[in-house]
Amino acid sequence: MSHTATVAATTTLKVLKYLSPSCQQVVEEEFTATTARVLIRSNLGDPKLWPTIDQHICNGAALVSSGHYADMAAVVGEYIWRAYRGKDAEAPGINVGHMEVTKTYIALEPQPPEGQWLEMEVNLVVPENSCGDIIDATTHCTFRKIKPDGKKVEDLAECTIEFEFYYNWLAEWSSQAGLLKSKIANLWTRAQTEASGDVQLMHTKKAYDLFRSFVDYGPKYQNMAEVVCDMKALEATSKLALQTDPAEDCLGPYYLDASCHVSGFVCNTADEDIKKNAYISHGFDGMKITPRFNPYPGADIQNYVHMKPMPSDSSILEGDVYVLQDGEVVGLWEGVRFKKIPRRILNVFLPPRKR
Structure with a gap:
């Protein structure tokens, strides 16, 4: 499919390559x-992209999320891979890593006419001391x-892209699947049997109200x-039911956020003084989502996370989110x-948007 677009603020119509709603030109x-x-x-x-931003409201302001940047990195990573390996080449594992968001991009509503x-900007280099293949390259992205x-x-923001064999990821993770499923089952059992209230089961409405x-x-x-959360241990699991329409929606930001945002939920609902504090995204070390993640209607998808204070800074909670x-x-x-x-x-550097 071909798309026409105009470079921002130029007067001459120029046909530009279109990759996705998040990577338009x-x-x-x-x-x-x-x-x-x-x-x-x-x-x-852009009409395809705007809903993914306008439905992501933090402290009253519409933000470009780290999931949005991760989606762009994954799209461009696959584009570069196929540029070297051919358009029909099987997609590799694209490891989006070292994501650091240093400035928030607040979206205006309504959007200005322009x-x-x-x-x-994406820069790739294959190291001289490697075998010279793109699989050895490290790619740096700046937003x-x-x-x-x-x-x-x-x-x-900035991040890196590394091309890896996702079959190796699957092999490594398979050895952990049994333990993860046991932890998930334990949370569900505790939510249904314990009377302390520390472990809570929440459905969609209650979870998103919190x-x-x-x-x-x-x-x-x-x-x-559904979400089961141990408020004291900062441990949680959720079952996913995707609300998107693949024929109409820009799927990347929704899918990536869905696969991971149980981590932010744990942080922002388990704090002892939620009215005085908030937890904001501080980046991540790696995003490894394989083609086996296929959120079709009715798919059996769940995730698991155990957040912990960083040893070097107790004001930061960190953890690994597994997607099953x-x-x-x-x-x-x-x-x-x-x-x-x-x-x-937070109200100073992330002021609520003006309508």
Whole structure:
């Protein structure tokens, strides 16, 4: 399918390559045997993309989430892989790692006529001391807020991409599946038998009412059908029921958020003083989602996380989120981090949006 788009604030119509709703314009690209550079620009107000932002409200402000950046990295990673291996090549495991969001990108409502623009620059290098194959490459991604004419406003986030064999991931995770399923089953049993109230079972409405203390998710993001959470141990599992329409929606941000956001739920509902504090995303070490993650209607998908204070900074909670489908581990978010912020400070650097 071909798409036409206009580079921001230019007057000459120029046909640009379109990859996805989150990666709308391939503005520049250059490939050599051992290096690659790709420049992507996207308009937040694009009709396909905007709902994924407008339904992600933090402290009253619509934000571009870390899941949005991760989706862009995964899309461009696969694009680069096929540029080297051929358009019909099987997709590898794309490990999106070292995600650090340093500035929040607050979306305006209504969107200005010229839109709000996001730029992603991707640079790949195959090390000289390697066998010279793209599988050895490390790719660095930088995300920027830009003006409609392409001028940089500020850096927002950065991450890396590494190409790996996802069959190796599956083999490694298979040895952990039994223990994970046992932990999940134990949480469910405790929720149904213990009277202390420390372990609670919540369905969609109650779960997202609690989540709304910091993150107000729109309907397409409300994908946790049931959640069991040990409030004291910061341990939780959820069953997923995706609310998206594959024929109409930009799936990446919804799917990635669904696979992981039980971690943010644990942090923002288990805090002893939820009215004074909030936990905001502080990045993650790695996102490994395999093609076995296939959230079709009725799919048996659940996840599990155990968050713990970081030894070096107790205000940050971190943990690994495992994604299981039909009893098999099909994805892993490594080192997901949330930092405790007093709400009085949060209101300064993340002011609620003006309508």
